[in-house]
Amino acid sequence: GDSVTQMEGPVTLSEEAFLTINCTYTATGYPSLFWYVQYPGEGLQLLLKATKADDKGSNKGFEATYRKETTSFHLEKGSVQVSDSAVYFCALIGGGSNYKLTFGKGTLLTVNP
Amino acid sequence: NAGVTQTPKFQVLKTGQSMTLQCAQDMNHEYMSWYRQDPGMGLRLIHYSVGAGITDQGEVPNGYNVSRSTTEDFPLRLLSAAPSQTSVYFCASRPRQGAGNQPQHFGDGTRLSIL
Secondary structure (H helix, E strand, O other): OOEEEEOOOOEEEEOOOOEEEOEEEEOOOOOEEEEEEEOOOOOEEEEEEEOOOOOEEEEOOEEEEOEOOOOEOOEEEOOOOHHHOEEEEEEEEOOOOOOOEEEOOOEEEEEEO | OOOEEEEOOEEEEOOOOOEEEEEEEOOOOOEEEEEEEEOOOEEEEEEEEEEOOEEEEOOOOOOEEEOOOOOOEOOEEEOOOOHHHOEEEEEEEEOOOOHHHOOOEEOOOEEEEEO
16 A cells, blocks of 8 residues: 655754754655645644655755656755744555545654754 | 545544544535555555545554545544554545546544544
């Protein structure tokens, strides 16, 4: 079945540091890939998405590129802020399903001033 | 737009009690889902619905029932609560059109504790 493996946290960075959170996946067909963010005490919000190979999703300074050859969708940001502290989830909708979102276990990011 | 609304936000139950977690969306989305979020486990799908009158099981359905009598509402029922059901529950919806390109919209969650 479909699965998502993401970098285990927690990750602690200083403000303005570079961020990478690794995500790899296993899926049938051609999945759509997503990064969701969960701020403390809140629900999940879509951060960015990519729906086909070599697509780059971007939002709020975050980027991720759909790499079919390495089955990866790593999240990056060049300069993190304290307000980026949250839990980040990598997820996919498999090519064989159009309803089930499969999540990674989440990575807690803490950014210190 | 209210989006996806979950009630209650917090609930404490005793083992064996029953309750219903409410979920409503005002976006006319066909697909609705319930997830539970546990530390170190990510989000796991409990039940889902592809439209009114149609429901099916996800990966962790035991102990939960659902129904979908309208497009807007998708309640989750715990018939006899157990401590293992202590978790944060999220409801989500998305339109059917666009298939996998459409992200899910999440509610703010219900934090449930079973004593």
